[in-house]
Amino acid sequence: MKDVELKMIERAKELLASGEVARVIGWKKGEFYFDPVPASFETVEELDSLVYNYFCGANLSKYLIEMSKKEGKTAVFLKPCDTYSFNQLVKEHRIKRENVYVIAVECLAKLDINKIKAQGVTGVTDVEVVDKQVKVTSLYGEVVLNKPDVVLEKCSVCQKTHQVKDEEIILHERPERDVNRFAQVAELEAMTEDECFAFWRNQLSKCIRCNACRNVCPACSCVKCVFDNPASGIAAKANDDKFEEQLFHIIRAFHVAGRCTDCGECSRVCPQNIPLHLLNRKFIKDIDSFYGEYQAGETAEGKTPLTEYTEGDTEPNDVFKGEAK
Amino acid sequence: MLKIAKERLNDLYAKIAESMGLFIPIKRAGEVNYAVWAEGKEVSLETLKTVKSPKNAFFPQTENMMKFKTEGKNLEVIDIRKDWSEEKSFVMFGVKACDYKAIEVLDKVFLAEPVDTYYQLRRKAGIIVTLACSRPEESCFCKAFGIDATSPLGDVTTWMDETYLYWQANTEKGEALTALVQDLFTEGGEEEVAAQKETTAAIIDKLPYSNLDLSRFKPENLNELFNASEWEEMSEACLGCGTCTFVCPTCQCFDIRDFKTNEGVLRYRCWDSCMYSDFTLMAHGNSRTTQMQRFRQRFMHKLVYYPSQNDGLYSCVGCGRCVNKCPQNLNIVKVIKTLGGKNND
Numbered sequence A: 001m002k003d004v005e006l007k008m009i010e011r012a013k014e015l016l017a018s019g020e021v022a023r024v025i026g027w028k029k030g031e032f033y034f035d036p037v038p039a040s041f042e043t044v045e046e047l048d049s050l051v052y053n054y055f056c057g058a059n060l061s062k063y064l065i066e067m068s069k070k071e072g073k074t075a076v077f078l079k080p081c082d083t084y085s086f087n088q089l090v091k092e093h094r095i096k097r098e099n100v101y102v103i104a105v106e107c108l109a110k111l112d113i114n115k116i117k118a119q120g121v122t123g124v125t126d127v128e129v130v131d132k133q134v135k136v137t138s139l140y141g142e143v144v145l146n147k148p149d150v151v152l153e154k155c156s157v158c159q160k161t162h163q164v165k166d167e168e169i170i171l172h173e174r175p176e177r178d179v180n181r182f183a184q185v186a187e188l189e190a191m192t193e194d195e196c197f198a199f200w201r202n203q204l205s206k207c208i209r210c211n212a213c214r215n216v217c218p219a220c221s222c223v224k225c226v227f228d229n230p231a232s233g234i235a236a237k238a239n240d241d242k243f244e245e246q247l248f249h250i251i252r253a254f255h256v257a258g259r260c261t262d263c264g265e266c267s268r269v270c271p272q273n274i275p276l277h278l279l280n281r282k283f284i285k286d287i288d289s290f291y292g293e294y295q296a297g298e299t300a301e302g303k304t305p306l307t308e309y310t311e312g313d314t315e316p317n318d319v320f321k322g323e324a325k
Numbered sequence B: 001m002l003k004i005a006k007e008r009l010n011d012l013y014a015k016i017a018e019s020m021g022l023f024i025p026i027k028r029a030g031e032v033n034y035a036v037w038a039e040g041k042e043v044s045l046e047t048l049k050t051v052k053s054p055k056n057a058f059f060p061q062t063e064n065m066m067k068f069k070t071e072g073k074n075l076e077v078i079d080i081r082k083d084w085s086e087e088k089s090f091v092m093f094g095v096k097a098c099d100y101k102a103i104e105v106l107d108k109v110f111l112a113e114p115v116d117t118y119y120q121l122r123r124k125a126g127i128i129v130t131l132a133c134s135r136p137e138e139s140c141f142c143k144a145f146g147i148d149a150t151s152p153l154g155d156v157t158t159w160m161d162e163t164y165l166y167w168q169a170n171t172e173k174g175e176a177l178t179a180l181v182q183d184l185f186t187e188g189g190e191e192e193v194a195a196q197k198e199t200t201a202a203i204i205d206k207l208p209y210s211n212l213d214l215s216r217f218k219p220e221n222l223n224e225l226f227n228a229s230e231w232e233e234m235s236e237a238c239l240g241c242g243t244c245t246f247v248c249p250t251c252q253c254f255d256i257r258d259f260k261t262n263e264g265v266l267r268y269r270c271w272d273s274c275m276y277s278d279f280t281l282m283a284h285g286n287s288r289t290t291q292m293q294r295f296r297q298r299f300m301h302k303l304v305y306y307p308s309q310n311d312g313l314y315s316c317v318g319c320g321r322c323v324n325k326c327p328q329n330l331n332i333v334k335v336i337k338t339l340g341g342k343n344n345d
């Protein structure tokens, strides 16, 4: 991946030096290998700290809402999954497409430091990927883990390809994979109502209502969220259990239904590791079965199943019964 | 010093839980947080950084304060504290040195005049059993704040190795708790504990963040630090989510709100976050309008404002939670390294 990083730095430098773009959005070096930070670069010198590695999981699309309003063009590095969010935001008129220069970068699946630590490794100080193996150095010794065991959830089921590119940097071929992102949803569907309720209660009662899931979500792009607005009458900071369990997350899932591209950011950022993606994926699966297969963010144009009415649409009653046409 | 074999810890928990609430790190749905112990729960004392810190026991994330009832022209104010002022003691078990220090930081805020009686009642009722760390993590930097993770204070201090938990009472409350459980223990452990302290201290010395230089963060440098041009860049990626403030053991800000219920109005308070856009909203508007200002506030408060009002005591204890949990990998260490001068390079 180092070769990709070098190529990215080289291209970004050219774009900045030639004046084609005013800034570049990417990731910059952290303290360790595994904590890069999303960043913008405005000078050629700054670009020496640009990093692209197995921990660049953060989706940069949402930053473009603000960046694309700025003077001059913004170049951005987007992974396959990030381009769906980008398209969706363009479709919703949140990003000014003409102000953005998209450089599609290969991905090869990103790693999850929490999953690495969950394997019982404490005090991780370095991570190195060699083919399908992840060599983890810690304060207490070295271990070698299987890469598939420690990739981000979103990457473990990813079959996405770049939907937008003004140019691309792809040096390695991505291995073909056969994955089913709805497998876990099917497990939930197989539960009884009580079991399912207990599952979500157990998970959501951990929620500290930090709002990381909402703030990172590219589909949550309201200028002011109702829950933050003291004038809305329903502003809420408290993590009252019942509300958390039964309302906030469900409301949010409904609000992003049909617009969620399954970018996986909500689950990546949750400090309590709540599998929020399962809520959204359930909606995606239902939309697929009720209205025909649909992938949000595949294009930046056209109507979406939930914003369009056609005569053959599933009746609300069918939805209630869970029967798709 | 007393000791108990690790396989008998369950008896110890059961004994304590017979007469009072026992809060202990418990794994639920994959994550470890302090929760009430009951038979069959999965205790994880080894977990250094519970997602929520122990401050939740003394300064809960949400807490009802009072109720109002109106009847005709009469307004009745119902003091909810009456419900729990008689509350039995409770034990916080397994508190790490950093989190214990964090309670001292909170005490200086909530127990100073005018005393926060809600907090005070809980502090009085709480018995804190600390646990020395023996496997610190890469994100730990308590040492930079002068905290000794090998010998935390508290009402009782405990140490744990492969086979035993060692126990030493430090206060009257701690003695009383010891009297209750003494039968389960035997004497001994001084040597093992001394050896463990030495080994752990050597690991701590070598932690990547142990030797952060904080000397630039002092009241005299307030303006210079406040006006540093680096804040823009440091805060650029911040989502304003508030995760760092909610997992932080020393963050102490709260909001008070009224909630209409069927039986009148309930006034509650809940944690607030300086990272939120309405945090400083006042009638005239908002004095902090950008995320950079909010971000700066959080770190200036920890490293400059609080110490300038509390004899130099920092209100970060180096627990490393924000280091582990920020979605975009921003954190106080990066701030210290960026603004703290060249000793941090």
Ligand code: SF4
Pocket (backbone or CB within 6 Å): A206, A207, A208, A209, A210, A211, A212, A213, A214, A269, A270, A271, A272, A273, A274, A276
């Ligand atoms: S990120 Fe997790 S803990 Fe935070 S509000 Fe969302 S679900 Fe709750």
Ligand code: SF4
Pocket (backbone or CB within 6 Å): B237, B238, B239, B240, B241, B242, B243, B244, B245, B275, B325, B326, B327, B328, B329, B330, B331
């Ligand atoms: S610093 Fe990180 S955790 Fe804190 S508000 Fe910003 S993005 Fe969230």
Ligand code: SF4
Pocket (backbone or CB within 6 Å): B244, B247, B248, B249, B250, B251, B302, B315, B316, B317, B318, B319, B320, B321, B322, B323, B332
């Ligand atoms: S600022 Fe971060 S490291 Fe410091 S006490 Fe708070 S959470 Fe822990």
Ligand code: SF4
Pocket (backbone or CB within 6 Å): B048, B049, B096, B097, B098, B099, B133, B136, B137, B139, B140, B141, B142, B143, B148, B149, B317, B318, B319, B320
């Ligand atoms: S910061 Fe120090 S006291 Fe806290 S968990 Fe780490 S080693 Fe222990």
